[in-house]
Amino acid sequence: MSKSMLIISRQAPWAGPGAREALDIALAGGAFDLPLAMLFLDDGVFQLVAGQRADALQQKDLGANLQALPLFGVEQLFVASRSLAERGLTNTPLAVAAEALDDSALGPLLERFDLVVTI
Numbered sequence: 001m002s003k004s005m006l007i008i009s010r011q012a013p014w015a016g017p018g019a020r021e022a023l024d025i026a027l028a029g030g031a032f033d034l035p036l037a038m039l040f041l042d043d044g045v046f047q048l049v050a051g052q053r054a055d056a057l058q059q060k061d062l063g064a065n066l067q068a069l070p071l072f073g074v075e076q077l078f079v080a081s082r083s084l085a086e087r088g089l090t091n092t093p094l095a096v097a098a099e100a101l102d103d104s105a106l107g108p109l110l111e112r113f114d115l116v117v118t119i
Helices: 019-030 040-050 061-072 081-086 103-111
Strands: 005-009 036-040 077-080 099-101 115-118
Touching: 005 019, 005 040, 019 036, 019 040, 019 061, 036 040, 040 077, 040 081, 077 081, 077 103, 081 099, 099 103
Parallel strands: 005 036, 005 115, 036 077, 077 099
Antiparallel strands: none
């Protein structure tokens, strides 16, 4: 039986390779039918903002990777409500649908998975 995995992505898309690596792990795991989900936390919530212009920073746009997650079986996407609020993103359109969780829901979410990877 496959172990379930939660990938916690905490880096902004322009802050280094962490954001891309988290998405790559999710896509690879999904391709092998590994039961997994992603949680966007802290600056990782910036990955979800729609309409980013990554080219202005000479970066690759992660939007296509986010859009591909459901195609690879990664359908459980979560975002920390407090992280959105602290960054002024509460009413900002997101590039993909993600379930917003308050702080009290984060602990139970972590307990649902066999493995938790933070990037």
